[in-house]
Amino acid sequence: MLGWVGLAPSQFLDGTDSALWSVMAVGIWRGAPYDLVIILAGPAGVDRTLYDADR
Numbered sequence: 001m002l003g004w005v006g007l008a009p010s011q012f013l014d015g016t017d018s019a020l021w022s023v024m025a026v027g028i029w030r031g032a033p034y035d036l037v038i039i040l041a042g043p044a045g046v047d048r049t050l051y052d053a054d055r
């Protein structure tokens with residue numbers, strides 16, 4: 001895929017130092033949108049009358 005955009009192939013999955021970091025980055029990239037939706041849904045479910053009770 002990198003060759004399609006004019007970049008040379010990278011050996012980032014072959015090296016012992018960079019393979020773990022590459023796999024972790026992909027895992028975070030895949031999971032972040034789902035986690036963000038769950039985190040943002042929490043405050044949306046709080047009843048507005050509880051905000052008035054805080055004052």
